Amino acid sequence: MRLAFTLVVLSMLCAGTARAAPAVDSIPACPADADPMQGWSTRAPPRKIFDNTYYVGTCGISSILVVGKQGDILIDGATEKAPASIEANIRALGFKLSDVKAILNTHEHSDHAGGLARLQRDTGAPVLARAPSAATLRRGASDRSDPQFAQLDQYPPVANVHVIADGQVVQVGELKLTPHATPGHAPGSTSWTWRSCEGPHCVDITYADSLSALADKHYRYADHPAYVAAFRHSIDTVASLPCDILLSPHPAASNLLARLDGEAPLVDSNACKRYADAARKNLEQRLQDENHGTAP
Ligand SMILES: [Zn+2]
Numbered sequence: 001m002r003l004a005f006t007l008v009v010l011s012m013l014c015a016g017t018a019r020a021a022p023a024v025d026s027i028p029a030c031p032a033d034a035d036p037m038q039g040w041s042t043r044a045p046p047r048k049i050f051d052n053t054y055y056v057g058t059c060g061i062s063s064i065l066v067v068g069k070q071g072d073i074l075i076d077g078a079t080e081k082a083p084a085s086i087e088a089n090i091r092a093l094g095f096k097l098s099d100v101k102a103i104l105n106t107h108e109h110s111d112h113a114g115g116l117a118r119l120q121r122d123t124g125a126p127v128l129a130r131a132p133s134a135a136t137l138r139r140g141a142s143d144r145s146d147p148q149f150a151q152l153d154q155y156p157p158v159a160n161v162h163v164i165a166d167g168q169v170v171q172v173g174e175l176k177l178t179p180h181a182t183p184g185h186a187p188g189s190t191s192w193t194w195r196s197c198e199g200p201h202c203v204d205i206t207y208a209d210s211l212s213a214l215a216d217k218h219y220r221y222a223d224h225p226a227y228v229a230a231f232r233h234s235i236d237t238v239a240s241l242p243c244d245i246l247l248s249p250h251p252a253a254s255n256l257l258a259r260l261d262g263e264a265p266l267v268d269s270n271a272c273k274r275y276a277d278a279a280r281k282n283l284e285q286r287l288q289d290e291n292h293g294t295a296p
Contacts, residue, residue: 002112002118004011013229016059019059019184019285024260025132026045027043027044027045027046028045029090029261030044030045030059030257031059032257032258034059035247036060036250036252036253038060039058039060039084040058040059040060040061040078041058041060041078041081041082042058042059042060042080042085042125043058043059043085043088043089044057044058044059044085044089045089045154046090046092047116048066048088048093049205049245049247049260049266050196050198050203050205050245051174051196051197051198051203052066052067052068052196052203052268053065053067053194053196054066054067054093055251055256055257055260056074056085056086056089056090056093057076057078057082057085057086057089058078058079058082058085058086059083059249059251059257060111060250060252061076061078061079061080061111061112061249061251062076062078062200062207062243062247062248062249062250062251062256063075063076063077063078063086063089063115063248064076064207064247065090065093065098065100065177065224066194066196067095067099068172068174068175068176069173070171070172070173070174071099071100071102071172071173071175072095072100072101072172072175073100073101073102073103073170073175073177074086074090074100074102074103074104074119074123074125075103075104075105075106075112075170075177075192075200075207076104076105076106076112076113076249077103077105077112077113077115077117077118077119078111078112078114078115078144079110079111079114079115079157079224080110080115080118081114081115082114082115082184083115083118083119083122086115086119087122088118089222092138097122097123098123098124100119100123101117101125101172102125102126102127102128102170102172103116103120103123103125103126103127103128104127104128104129104170104177104179104190104192105127105129105137105188105190105270106189106190106192106207106209106210106249107133107185107186107188107189107190107209107210107249108129108132108133108136108137108142108146108188109142109148109152109186110152110153110154110155110185110262111249112249113136113137113155113158114153114155114156114168116137116156116158117140117155117156117157117158117159118156119263120158120159120160126161126162127140127158127160127161127162127168128162128163128164128170129161129162129163129164129190130163130165130166130179130181130188130190131188132145132161132183132186133186133187133188133189133190134161134162134188136187136188137157137158137161137171138157138159138161139157140154140155140156140157140160140184140232141154141155141157141160142186145187146186146187147213147214147215147216147219147221147227148186148214148215148216148219149216149218149219150208150215150217150218150219150296151214155200158271159259163193164179165179166180166181167178167179169182171257176194177192177194178192178193178194179191179192180192180193180232180237180241181234181235181237182208182209182211182235182238183227183230183231183234184211184213184227184230184231184234184235184283185210185214185289186209187212189209189210189211189234190209191206191208191237191238191241192206192207192208193205193207193209193241193242193243195207195242203243203244203245203267204242204243204244204245204274205244205245205247206238206241206242206243206245206246206247207247207248207249208238208241208243208246208247208254208272209238209249209274210248210250210253211234211235211238211278211279211282212258212274212282213231213282213283213284214277214284215274216283220295221283221286221287221288221290222287222290222291228283228287231283232280232283235276235279235280235283236276236280238272238275238276239272239273239276239277240272240295241272242292243269243272243273244267244268244269245266245267245268245271246268246271246272246275248275253281254271254275268294281293
């Protein structure tokens with residue numbers, strides 16, 4: 001049985017319909033051909049993804065807002081410099097920072113967690129994370145269990161972190177988001193799923209964490225067979241998630257901004273499977289390269 005982490009929201013027991021978002025002021029579009037390694041702190045125009053789910057991140061890093069009748073959930077804080085943009089995006093959509101009742105994270109690297117401390121300060125919301133990630137978020141620094149440890153940047157430590165388990169549903173009002181442990185890219189990597197409905201039209205949304213097998217020069221995946229087994233299991237998990245709309249922490253990894261602009265299909269039930277297939281090839285290639293002494 002799955003336990004739910006329920007945040008009791010006493011202040012907003014209004015039973016109205018979901019709050020509507022007014023038009024967004026004009027914010028420059030992200031360059032379509034930008035290097036995916038750039039624009040991590042550059043404000044992207046905020047926009048609706050589907051129903052209650054909005055993109056409030058930067059041109060290079062996702063931040064996702066899920067809006068409920070009794071409070072909202074924010075996933076990922078992007079870089080240390082990004083919160084001003086994320087907060088401006090939340091406001092531009094007509095929502096309030098004080099309505100954010102829980103902050104979640106995909107993984108504990110500075111490009112997705114660097115802004116969490118500031119976002120927590122400005123919203124007052126707790127951060128909910130799986131144990132391996134929680135420890136890192138509290139320090140603002142990874143340890144040797146992370147394959148990229150030697151090349152990772154530190155970031156402002158996060159104070160109020162609650163530990164949640166794999167599958168422990170996070171609930172704010174009627175919102176229910178499920179964490180799926182998908183360790184590999186980072187030890188605390190977590191993918192999130194929820195269901196959103198526009199009238200009778202419902203979709204399963206998967207915010208699948210990064211699955212790239214990167215490492216610093218001291219780490220060989222081949223020396224960590226249990227970690228590799230868990231990583232392979234994570235890839236299988238992502239392949240099997242209910243997935244009408246795939247979101248990814250690096251929007252470029254799922255062509256997300258172009259899909260939100262209508263240049264490619266937003267809904268594609270095979271997207272998670274393809275994302276996982278690419279990751280499986282990437283991991284096996286990494287292991288092969290380590291064997292041949294050609295890993296970067
Ligand atoms: Zn990362």
